[in-house]
Amino acid sequence: MKKLATLVLMIPLLLSWTDSINAEESDQVKEQVIYSIFVDRFNNIDRSRDKQVDIDDPNAYHGGDIQGIIDKLDYIKELGFTTISLSPIMENSPNGYHGYWIEDYFKVEEEFGTLDDVKTLVEEAHDRGIKVILEFVPNYVSENHQFADDSSKTKPNTTADILWLDGTVTLNQENAEVKQMLLDAADFWLKETGIDGYQLHAIEQTSIPFLKQFIDHVKEVKPDIYLTGSVLNPDKLSDEYLDAGIPLIEYGPMQEAMVNVLTNVGTPPSDIYKKWEESGKRTGLLYIDNKFTDRFTREIVENGQNPLTTWKLALAYLYTAPGVPFIYQGSEIPMDGDTQEEIQRLVQFNNSDPDLHDFFNKIAAIRKQFPVLSHGKFELVDSNGAMSIFKRYDEDTTIFIAMNNDVGTKSVFVEDVPEGMQLTGLLGDNIVRKNEDGKYKIGLDRESVEIFITEKDKGLNWMYITAVVGVFLIFVLFIVALSVKHRKRSQ
Ligand SMILES: [Ca+2]
Numbered sequence: 001m002k003k004l005a006t007l008v009l010m011i012p013l014l015l016s017w018t019d020s021i022n023a024e025e026s027d028q029v030k031e032q033v034i035y036s037i038f039v040d041r042f043n044n045i046d047r048s049r050d051k052q053v054d055i056d057d058p059n060a061y062h063g064g065d066i067q068g069i070i071d072k073l074d075y076i077k078e079l080g081f082t083t084i085s086l087s088p089i090m091e092n093s094p095n096g097y098h099g100y101w102i103e104d105y106f107k108v109e110e111e112f113g114t115l116d117d118v119k120t121l122v123e124e125a126h127d128r129g130i131k132v133i134l135e136f137v138p139n140y141v142s143e144n145h146q147f148a149d150d151s152s153k154t155k156p157n158t159t160a161d162i163l164w165l166d167g168t169v170t171l172n173q174e175n176a177e178v179k180q181m182l183l184d185a186a187d188f189w190l191k192e193t194g195i196d197g198y199q200l201h202a203i204e205q206t207s208i209p210f211l212k213q214f215i216d217h218v219k220e221v222k223p224d225i226y227l228t229g230s231v232l233n234p235d236k237l238s239d240e241y242l243d244a245g246i247p248l249i250e251y252g253p254m255q256e257a258m259v260n261v262l263t264n265v266g267t268p269p270s271d272i273y274k275k276w277e278e279s280g281k282r283t284g285l286l287y288i289d290n291k292f293t294d295r296f297t298r299e300i301v302e303n304g305q306n307p308l309t310t311w312k313l314a315l316a317y318l319y320t321a322p323g324v325p326f327i328y329q330g331s332e333i334p335m336d337g338d339t340q341e342e343i344q345r346l347v348q349f350n351n352s353d354p355d356l357h358d359f360f361n362k363i364a365a366i367r368k369q370f371p372v373l374s375h376g377k378f379e380l381v382d383s384n385g386a387m388s389i390f391k392r393y394d395e396d397t398t399i400f401i402a403m404n405n406d407v408g409t410k411s412v413f414v415e416d417v418p419e420g421m422q423l424t425g426l427l428g429d430n431i432v433r434k435n436e437d438g439k440y441k442i443g444l445d446r447e448s449v450e451i452f453i454t455e456k457d458k459g460l461n462w463m464y465i466t467a468v469v470g471v472f473l474i475f476v477l478f479i480v481a482l483s484v485k486h487r488k489r490s491q
C-alpha cells in the first residue's frame with residue numbers, strides 16, 4: 001500500500017520530467033543561426049552540369065550546385081552559422097531555377113547534382129556541426145507533374161501574385177494519393193540523405209488538416225526534426241497556422257519594423273520592440289531580407305547610410321531578440337540590389353567586407369556562449385532619444401543589449417543590476433560601474449551597439465597598478481644610477 005502511494009506521488013514528477021525532455025528537444029532549433037541558400041544562385045562549381053545555364057537571363061539557371069555548397073561549408077561555419085536552409089532541390093521542369101516547378105519529388109534536379117552529392121553535403125555539414133534543412137513545397141507542382149492533368153488531385157490556383165506560379169498547378173491536399181505522395185517524399189529525404197528538417201514553403205496556403213497530418217508524420221519519423229515555415233501572404237496567416245506545431249515561422253511584421261527603424265537614423269529601436277508586443281510576442285524566424293524582398297543593403301544605401309554600420313545594428317537585434325536569425329546568402333558581403341536580377345545574383349564572394357565577416361562571427365559566438373539569448377525573457381529597459389536598451393534574462397543570467405540609432409552620442413540609465421556587479425561589454429572594451437546614485441550610465445556613439453553581461457565589479461586592479469608603478473620606479477632608478485656612474489667617469 002505504501003509502495004503504491006509512493007508511485008502515485010511520483011507520477012506528477014515523472015510527467016514533468018518527460019515534459020522537460022520534450023521541451024529541450026523542440027527548443028534546440030531555437031538556438032540555431034540559419035543561413036538561407038538559394039541553390040541555383042549560390043556558388044557554381046560543377047560546370048559539367050550547366051546544361052540550361054544562361055547567366056544573362058534572370059529567369060534561367062545561373063549554375064549554382066550542391067558541390068558549390070560543399071565547397072563553402074568552412075566559410076559558412078566561419079561566419080558562425082549552425083544550420084543551412086536550402087531552396088528546393090527536387091527535379092524541376094526546364095528553367096525551374098527557383099525550385100518551385102517540381103516534376104519529381106524523389107529526384108535531385110540534374111542542374112544541381114545527384115542524390116550522392118546531397119548525401120555528401122549532409123555528411124560534410126554534420127562533420128562541421130552544421131544542420132541541413134531542405135525547403136519542401138507542399139502546395140503545388142509543375143504543370144508537367146504526373147498529377148497535373150488529374151482533376152481529382154488538383155484545385156484552381158488561388159494566388160497569382162507570384163512570378164513562377166503560372167508554371168504550376170495547385171494540389172488538392174485532401175486527395176488520398178496526393179497526401180500519401182507528399183508524406184512519402186518527406187520520408188524519402190529524411191531517410192535517404194539524413195537531413196535534419198524541412199522549411200515548409202508558404203504554410204498559409206496549406207490545408208490545415210493536411211498541415212497537421214504532415215507535422216505529426218515527420219515528427220514520428222524523426223522526433224528531433226527541425227521544422228520551419230515560410231509565409232508568402234502574412235495576411236492569411238491565422239492562429240491555426242501559428243499553432244499547428246511548427247516552432248519557427250517567418251515573421252514578416254518584424255522584418256518591416258526592423259527595416260523601417262534601422263534605415264531611418266533617429267528612430268528608436270524600441271519601435272521594433274513595440275511591433276513585437278503588438279503582434280503577439282512570437283518567436284519566429286527573424287529575417288531582414290530574403291530572396292523575394294529588396295536587399296537590406298539597398299535600403300541602407302538609399303537612405304545615405306553606411307552599410308557596415310547599419311548591418312551591425314541589424315545583426316545585434318536579429319541575434320539577441322526572441323526568435324532565430326534567418327540570414328539570406330550574401331548578406332555577409334554585403335550584397336546590394338532591388339531588382340530580381342540583383343537580389344537573386346550568384347554570391348559575389350570576392351567582394352566581401354572582412355569587418356562584417358568578423359562581426360557575424362563575433363555575434364554568433366556571443367549567442368552560442370549565452371543560451372539566455374535564445375531562451376530568456378525579453379524586455380525593453382528604457383530609451384533616450386533614438387537609443388534603446390533591452391534585456392534578456394533568466395534566473396541566472398541577465399544580458400543588456402544597447403542600441404543607439406540616434407544622430408548623436410546618447411546615454412541611458414540602467415538600475416536593476418544586482419549589488420556588487422559591473423556591466424562588461426562583449427563587442428567593445430566598455431565597462432560600466434555604478435555611479436553615486438546607484439545607477440549605471442550606458443553611453444554609446446551614434447549608430448552603434450554594445451552587448452553587456454553583468455560581472456562582479458573588479459574595481460581598480462591594485463595588484464596590476466602596483467606592478468606597473470614598481471617596474472617604472474626600478475627603471476627610473478636604473479637610469480639615475482647609470483647617469484651618476486657616467487658623470488663620475490667623465491670627471
Ligand atoms: Ca553548375
Ligand SMILES: [Ca+2]
Pocket residue numbers: 091092093094109110111
Ligand atoms: Ca530538371
